[in-house]
């Protein structure tokens with residue numbers, strides 16, 4: 001891998017509650033490539049969300065280094081880190097995290113305002129992103145008027161409109177039925193290809209495995225396998 005979007009080495013993380021200390025990651029190293037959909041799959045509690053939060057700069061590791069787009073995350077000040085995340089990363093969560101009072105277009109425009117993009121340009125970008133996720137016809141509706149799959153597509157458009165180099169998705173399909181889940185993963189795959197975005201998606205849904213460019217299996221805080229199903233499929237006669 002020539003220039004990984006993310007390079008993390010020796011990551012350790014434990015959670016402490018009272019006297020109880022739960023080690024989750026003990027020296028995990030990982031690299032994530034641009035323009036690929038990387039899936040991390042594994043049983044509940046194995047540490048997937050913790051890994052995502054560490055790589056996305058949401059959680060500080062107890063030990064180890066996380067370098068994202070050439071920047072060592074934890075050498076930045078809190079303000080620099082916040083700006084870095086705002087500019088370069090998008091997050092998609094299981095629960096969609098949409099604002100009930102805003103239309104789809106307004107949801108997508110909101111972070112663009114934080115980036116200092118003027119309203120006319122923000123509206124154009126929002127409409128482009130909504131078109132890419134096939135939600136143009138519903139741009140003026142609010143979340144209560146949308147299905148689960150549609151809500152998640154708006155959440156993707158909101159992340160995409162920032163044109164981030166990295167997208168993190170934590171169980172994005174778990175509130176969706178099988179058909180919608182599959183469509184969503186296909187959409188992420190197409191975003192990675194067309195925009196060169198590094199997409200890291202964690203899931204405990206084994207049905208999604210063959211949609212990933214790269215699939216890592218995680219168990220007890222360790223990566224136990226690392227394969228490229230799409231490359232394998234292409235190479236199979």
Ligand SMILES: Nc1ncnc2c1ncn2[C@@H]1O[C@H](COP(=O)(O)OP(=O)(O)OP(=O)(O)O)[C@@H](O)[C@H]1O
Nearest residue numbers: 015017022024043044045046047048049050051204
């Ligand atoms: N804030 C916290 N405080 C204490 N323990 C935590 C905290 N967050 C996670 N844990 C524990 O760390 C372990 C790993 O949790 P994590 O959420 O990373 O797993 P996961 O693989 O994403 O699970 P799931 O698929 O159920 O979301 C679990 O045992 C969990 O109970």
